[in-house]
Structure formats: C-alpha cells, structure tokens
Amino acid sequence: MESSTNSTTITDEQPQIAQEFPHIIRVFTDGRVERLRETDIVPPSLYPHSVVSSKDITLDSQNNIAARLFLPPPQSTHNHKLPIVIYFHGGAFCVNSPFNAAYHNYLTALVSKANVVAVSVQYRLAPEHPLPAAYDDAWTALQWVASHGKNNGPEPWLNEHADFERVFLAGDSAGANIVHNIVMMAGHPDMNLGIDILGACLSHPYFWGSTPIGSEVLELGKRELVDRLWPFICPSMPESDNLWVNPMAEDAPSLAWLGCRRVFVCIAEKDVLKDRGRLYYEALSRSGWTGVVEIEETEGKGHAFHIHDLECDKAKELITSMAEFFNRDAPPF
Template structure:
C-alpha cells in the first residue's frame, strides 16, 4: 500500500515536514517579496534569472544609494540559511536583511537562490552556488551581462558570506576555491560566516545541546544528503578526522560569528579554533553575541545586538 500524506518521514518543527510519499511541506519563509527600491534604506534590487539554465536558480542583486556613482565598492556574494531546505532571497526575512546589509556596509550584494533539499539533495546546493559565483566572477573584467556588477563592483574586494546553512556553503565554496584546479580563476578576499551550520558525530561541546535538538540535527544531514549520510562528511564537519582539513581554505581572511544561546555555538567555536591552528596562512576573527540565539539578527534587525553585529560585519568588508 502506498504511503499517505499523513505518514511523516522527518519533521524539523517550524521549518519543514517531509512525508514518506515524498510530499514536502515547508513551514516558513514561503513568501515572496518583489525586488525594487526599498523606501527605508534607498537600496535598489533586481532579480537575474537563468543563472543555471533549465532551473529556478537566480540571484537578487542589491545596490546601495551611492553618493559617488564612480567609486567601486566591495562585492558580497550572500547565501541564505534555512538548513538547505527552506528560504529564498525573495522571502521577507532575507530581502529585508540584504537591503539593510547593503545600506549599512555600503557593499553591492548578490543574494543567491540555490535549489533546496530534499527534492534537490546535496551536492546540488553547492553546485548551484558555485555556478552563481562563476556567473558573478564573469563580470570581473567589466564585460559581464549585468551593468550593476560591471559598473560598481570592486572585484579586488570580493567576499562570500551567509548565515547558518549559507555560511556552510560559503565555507565549502572557499574550500573549492582553494583547490588549484577549481579555483584558479577566483580570488576571494574573505568569508564572513554568521552562526555557521556545521555538525558532526563527536564534536566536543555538543554534549551540552538539548537531546531533542541534537536528535533533529543528527537526522538533518542524512535527510538532505542521502548519497553520503555520515554526519562527519567534511562538507558537514570541516574538521572531521580523515577530511581535507582547513589549510586549503581559499581566502585571506575569515570572520566567524557565534551567539551565546545558539545550539550551533560550539561547532562554530571549534571551527574557529581549528582554523587558527591548522596552518592556514590567513587571519581569522571571532565575534560572539551575548544573550542571543541562532540567527537572531534576521528577525530583529533594529535591536542593539543586531546593530553591533552589523557594525562588525561592515568593518570586515571595508577594512
């Protein structure tokens, strides 16, 4: 007998519900906010489609209101969070945040929509994001298909950033860039990882995580990556024994941001410490926000702690 819609295979509360018959129910960030000019920040945005032909992969580009139209500004390629299973650049959560990010840090931002799991399992999110990055890089000589990137982006100050799963993507693309074959034409100044989603089977500190939360996280990677369901897959656990390590990270600077009450705080700290002692030749910084939880800044953009975090991110991009 075929499974009915009522039989649940996996549920992450308030995020996603996956049924045994393949039906997927997303529980947040399913809204769509059109691109345009934001009245609060003055930031202009537009969507560019057909990044990966035949798919729904697109980018939303954000251009701040510039006083000097002839000065090029840092370029940030941003990957949204959502556990690889929810959200898009057009959801209000990310559209509002990217408007503010572009305005406050004075960068041109490219927010990437990659295909979501479980319908599109790992490594599709990484491959889509890599293709979007390659599309962005195609503008580095000033002759790409998009005028905003040609005219305003300083490719000498190119950064990758993201929160949660998006930070995981930014890290993994930087590792891919560090591969001499794959990254030979890509030069990244730095990556800003905000509350990064990493996991693993035996990371010191995870024993403090609530057992139910840990169980949900233990099941997430096998759900989105059935081809390699091991939680110590190096894409999920960058410091896994036997993995490639961190010395090949293909950028000069890294900013790691964690939050005191985030269940992912410990893996973020372990990543920061491991990178610092790995032999990687770059500089790594740590920012910890007291009293806040995972991705708090996305949902309360104007709170003091969110403003402090934005200030640190702005300094990283503009240093």
C-alpha cells in the same frame, strides 16, 4: 418483499507524514513537501522608493538558479567601485530564499550599512534537490559573478559598481556551511575562477559531528534534531563526520587550503551550533592557513537572531561588525 443492495464504500487513503522537522519542513508519504516557514515572497525595489535598490535575475535557467541583487544609494556608488558580497541564505538547506521578507530586509540593512554590492543567491533546496545540489549551484553562482571580473559580464550593476579586488562570500547557518565548502573549492590549485576571494563571513555556521562537544552534551533535544537533519538533506553522504558538515574531522582536507585571505566567524551564546563555530575558528588558526581569522560571539542571543530581529541592538552591532569586515584593508600576502 424486501430488497437488499450490496454496496462497497471506497475510501481514499490519506497521505501520512513520513518525516517532520518542527517549524521547518514536513514530508508526506506521497512525496508532497510542505515548508512551514518563510514561504512569503516580496518584490524587489528600486531607488527612489527604497534607499537600497534591488532586482531579480536568473543565473542558470536550466537549474533554476536565481539571485536578488542589491545596490546601495546612488551617492554611494558615484565614481568609485564597491566591495561585492555573494550571500547564501540559511534554512537547513531545505527552506528560505533571497526573496522572502526576512532575507530581503536583512540584505537591505547589510548593504546600506556596509556600502557594498550584494548578490543573494537562490540555490536548490532539499529534499527535492539533496546535497550536493546547493554546493553545485553556489559554485555556478560564483562563476557567474567571476565572469564580470573584467567589467564585461552580463549584469551592468556588477560591471559598473563592483570592485573585483574585494570579493567576499557570506552566509548564515546552512549558507555559512556553503561559504566554507565553496571557499575550500576555490583554494584548490586546479580551480581557476579568474578572480580572488578576499574574505569569507560565516555567521552561525552549520557544522556538526558524531561526538558531542561543549554545550551540545546538555542539549539532547536539539542535538537529536540536528542528528536527523543531515541524512535528510544529504542521503548520499549521511554520516555527520563527512567533510561537508564536519571540516574539523580527522580525515577532512586541511583547512590550509582555504581559498581566501580573511575569515570572520560569528557565533551566538544560545546557539546549539556555537561550539562548532568556535572549534572551526580554532582549527583554522592552527591549520597553517596564512590568512587572518577573527571571531565574535553575541551574548544572550540564539541561532540566526539577526536575520529575524533587525531592530534589536545586538543585530545592529553584528551588522556593523560585518560592515567593518567588508571594508577593512586587505591583509598582505
């Protein structure tokens, strides 16, 4: 007599891809997030093993806000204070950190060339922490730096070496977007940082809008990607004409509120965001803001090229221009 056994095959349903931005980030239906680039971590380094010293610090343990500090060679810091640059990395608000090789090497090169003290900020990333988390973290970092304005803050490097008459904010891509929004906050009369921001450097800024302008009309594939990105990182304000991502929109606050005295906008010829950067420069020029704005375009290069190809001549030229910006005499009020 033959016997039969009833069996049930149990198969675990595999998570599927819910959203993906090629070469940037992938999110699965179970909530897992896979970042597809710049996930490496490199340690800081101290003189004499490196020309530029660096170390890691925690700014806010509750929200896991950290930073990597950079200090130029000892002979550069002897007996005089240096400009301080607060830097915000790029990466579409969802990838990268100050601790990966690309940004560590870039800040090392910038600090060495410009002879500045730098604070490279680690802010919380989307989608786990959608906007405005990055803006909140950036403001917290700026307040932490400002707490050293009387040379009695918690970090000796800033107390001993930073000139709080020459404070700059800088960033690339999403980081440049952060710079704009934070400097706008700093310009509000109700904000009292205790220090003034002398200048802002916006490199290949991530600005966008619902109506294509300039070369965006021809960049349909790239435009579709950027159109999808903003609602992904900012679901609370998904419209691409809101003030955070489109400071040139009709109902955005006047750029005359910008809370610094000098602005340097850097754009790249082959960057889909270049026309937004140029429009920002033009809008700021005619806004009634009383500061000085300048712009520089790099021919033949694409978005954030200088972060990943430090040895090319164009990257060296751009870093030199930034160094000159950080060390130029302040314009009169």
